[in-house]
Amino acid sequence: MKAKTFEQQFDEGVDITASLDLSKAKRVLQVQKRVNVDFPAWMIDSLDREASKLGVTRQSVIKVWLAERLEESASNTSRRRMRAEGT
Template sequence: MSKSLKPIPTFKTEAEERAFWESQDTTDYIDWGKAKQVVMPNLKPSSASISLRLPTGLLDQIKVAANKRDVPYQSLIKIWLAEKVDSTK
């Protein structure tokens, strides 16, 4: 026998909705067995700003390598980090 789902309330603000879902079990409101995977191609990945101390000589070498590739040095660092992470999988 299938479980009777509760109706999802109407919210006045996003904050009100967020507070509601933080305190509720979604299975009381949504049949996740009927969920379908969705692709959202226009979403940009989240990023976080970090502070990283590097020896001046190393940073200079990275900037030279980036200049040779005609890319910003911070982008080159991200590329290298992503490649390294992928190679460890």
């Protein structure tokens, strides 16, 4: 894909992640910390189905979904704070 097409799609809000090679992408200054979480069997089954459908690991699905939810929550908190301050 040419850079101009890539930029145009990005500017239009098109999901361009399929056009990127993320195999060596790194998030700078992000420390990894291992945690153990227990999930009900039905949830593991659902996560595995979604991971299989997307062609990724269960862990990847969990990480992306949690990150999306945390970003959404932070955005909602900012909006509520701005409304409370009258901006």
